[in-house]
Amino acid sequence: xxxxxxxxxxxxxxxxxxxxxxxxxxxxxxxxxxxxxxxxxxxxxxxxxxxxxxxxxxxxxxxxxxxxxxxxxxxxxxxxxxxxxxxxxxxxxxxxxxxxxxxxxxxxxxxxxxxxxxxxxxxxxxxxxxxxxxxxxxxxxxxxxxxxxxxxxxxxxxxxxxxxxxxxxxxxxxxxxxxxxxxxxxxxxxxxxxxxxxxxxxxxxxxxxxxxxxxxxxxxxxxxxxxxxxxxxxxxxxxxxxxxxxxxxxxxxxxxxxxxxxxxxxxxxxxxxxxxxxxxxxxxxxxxxxxxxxxxxxxxxxxxxxxxxxxxxxxxxxxxxxxxxxxxxxxx
Ligand SMILES: Cc1cc2nc3c(=O)[nH]c(=O)nc-3n(C[C@H](O)[C@H](O)[C@H](O)COP(=O)(O)O)c2cc1C
Numbered sequence: 096x097x098x099x100x101x102x103x104x105x106x107x108x109x110x111x112x113x114x115x116x117x118x119x120x121x122x123x124x125x126x127x128x129x130x131x132x133x134x135x136x137x138x139x140x141x142x143x144x145x146x147x148x149x150x151x152x153x154x155x156x157x158x159x160x161x162x163x164x165x166x167x168x169x170x171x172x173x174x175x176x177x178x179x180x181x182x183x184x185x186x187x188x189x190x191x192x193x194x195x196x197x198x199x200x201x202x203x204x205x206x207x208x209x210x211x212x213x214x215x216x217x218x219x220x221x222x223x224x225x226x227x228x229x230x231x232x233x234x235x236x237x238x239x240x241x242x243x244x245x246x247x248x249x250x251x252x253x254x255x256x257x258x259x260x261x262x263x264x265x266x267x268x269x270x271x272x273x274x275x276x277x278x279x280x281x282x283x284x285x286x287x288x289x290x291x292x293x294x295x296x297x298x299x300x301x302x303x304x305x306x307x308x309x310x311x312x313x314x315x316x317x318x319x320x321x322x323x324x325x326x327x328x329x330x331x332x333x334x335x336x337x338x339x340x341x342x343x344x345x346x347x348x349x350x351x352x353x354x355x356x357x358x359x360x361x362x363x364x365x366x367x368x369x370x371x372x373x374x375x376x377x378x379x380x381x382x383x384x385x386x387x388x389x390x391x392x393x394x395x396x397x398x399x400x401x402x403x404x405x406x407x408x409x410x411x412x413x414x415x416x417x418x419x420x421x422x423x424x425x426x427x
Contacts, residue, residue: 098412098417099408099412100408100411100416100417100418101419102114102137102404102407102411102418102419103418103419104137104385104386104419106312106363106365106385107248107286107288107312108311109221109247109248109286110218111138111218111221111386112137112218113135113136113137113404113408114380114384114385114387115136115137115138115376115386115387115388115389115400115401115403115407116137116138116139116140116221116223116365116386116387116388116389116400117133117136117138117388117389117390117393117400118140118367118388118389118390118393119140119141119142119143119223119225119250119252119290119390120143120166120168120170120225120390121389121390121391121394122139122140122141122142122393122400123142124139124141124182124186124189125185127393127397127400128189130397131398131400132193132401133189133400133401134190134193134219134220135220135401135404136220136400136401136404137220137221137386138220138221138222138223138247138248138386139186139220139221139222139223140223140225140250140388141182141186141222141223141224141225142170142172142225143170143172143225143226143227143252143255144172144174144175144178144224144225144226144227144237145170145172145174145175145227145228145233145237146174146175146228146237146240147174148172148173148174148177149169149170149171149172150169150171151168151169151170151172152167152168152169152171152334153334153335154334155332155333155334156168156169156333156334156335156338157333157338158332158333158338160321160323160340160342160344161344162342162369163341163342163343163344163345163369163391164340164341164342164391164394165321165322165323165332165333165338165339166318166338166339166341167334167335167337167338169335170227170252170255172227175236175237175240175241176240178224179241179244183222183224183244183245183246184245186220186222187222187245190219190220221247221248222245222246223246223247223248223249223250224241224244224246224249224250225249225250225251226238226241226249226251226252226279227252227255228275231275231278232278234251234275234278234279235278235279235281235282238251238279238282238283238285238287239283241283241285242282242283242284246285247285248285248286248287248288249279249283249285249286249287250288250289250314250365251275251276251279251287251288251289251290252317253265253271253272253275253276253289253290253291253292254266254290254291254292254316254317255292255317255339266290266291266292266294266301266317267292267295267301269300269301269303269304272289272301272305272308273304273305273307273308274308276289276304276305276308276310277308277309280308280309280310286311286312287309287310287311287312288310288311288312288313288314288365289302289305289310289312289313289314290313290314290315290317291313291314291316291317291352291356292316292317293315293316293318293319293345293352293368294319294320298315298316298352298355298356299355299356299358299359299360302315302359302360303359303360306360306362311362311363312362312363312364312365312385313356313360313362313363313364313365314365314366314367315349315352315353315364315365315367315368316345316348316349316352316353316367316368317339318338318339318340318341319340319341319345319348320337320338320339320340321337321338321339321340322337322338323338341368341369341390341391342369342371342391342392343369343371343375343391344369345368345369346368346369346370346371346375346378348368349366349367349369349379350366350368350378350379350382351382352368353366353379353382353383353384354382354383356383357382357383357384358383363384363385363386364383364384364385365384365385365386365387365388366379366380366382366384366387366388367379367387367388367389367390368390369391370387370389370390370392371399371403372403373403373404373406373407373408373409373410374406374407375403376389376403376406376407377407377411377416377422380419380422380423380425381422381423381425381426382426384423385419385423389403
């Protein structure tokens with residue numbers, strides 16, 4: 096039997112106790128916290144937040160699909176003020192409640208700092224605030240507003256296929272991607288992750304533009320633009336007509352894009368897209384990711400993020416990987 100692996104990673108100058116986070120839009124602290132202890136995760140990534148409240152798209156905005164799902168939620172959110180007042184304090188409170196006397200943290204199954212299961216001095220779960228805007232000024236305003244908060248990192252979504260203005264238009268044009276990245280970079284000292292869309296011919300071009308404009312990391316992939324038709328009703332299934340495909344069906348595409356991007360940029364990659372098991376996560380590290388995010392899997396089974404973390408650790412232990420670095424250099 097091999098020694099317990101070290102799950103911790105250094106990413107954008109911050110220590111993560113393990114490299115697993117939630118994928119934006121699939122994690123709500125209040126809902127998820129009722130099912131599993133999300134303070135076991137290296138980070139939690141929250142739903143996209145804009146300057147003012149957004150109502151999202153008309154319903155129906157979710158449809159099942161073979162190997163995945165389509166969503167056209169349209170980034171419904173309560174706006175940055177409500178986010179600062181409610182979501183961030185709730186997450187902080189939740190995490191702190193799980194601290195044991197003396198500041199130690201329960202770390203069953205997570206290892207984290209390489210210690211035995213039980214307690215550990217691993218760092219707190221980080222908060223990644225996903226931000227979105229319809230124009231550059233809105234992105235900048237949201238980033239600025241988060242400066243004095245407990246958000247540890249910002250993830251800038253320039254890749255949502257479900258809103259007409261902003262979002263995807265920045266993510267499919269290298270010049271615009273660079274412009275919005277530079278503007279947000281200037282507005283915050285927090286580590287900045289730029290979230291990329293797969294709905295482009297060459298994702299490496301957009302990743303490099305984000306890197307050159309000051310991104311500390313890129314995350315990929317967001318959903319793939321898709322559609323369903325209700326043949327009996329002779330109507331598109333989604334009110335928005337098109338939606339974003341996520342789940343295991345997109346994993347081969349996500350892996351390919353992480354692999355290519357890892358060879359094109361020098362900044363870390365947070366990989367996501369169809370991760371359903373610990374072994375799926377291991378594939379993303381082998382492709383070049385430094386951390387992974389779990390999305391649709393958590394909509395199928397709410398405990399998926401921590402289940403996948405445990406499975407990843409077991410996979411590493413039984414296959415002789417001492418740490419995440421060993422996984423990242425494993426590919427021949
Ligand atoms: C219902 C739903 C809502 C989402 N909302 C967001 C969002 O607010 N911001 C964002 O950057 N990505 C959003 N995404 C994309 C996910 O974060 C992730 O990139 C994508 O679903 C691929 O990962 P998965 O296959 O593990 O779900 C959403 C995905 C789903 C399924």
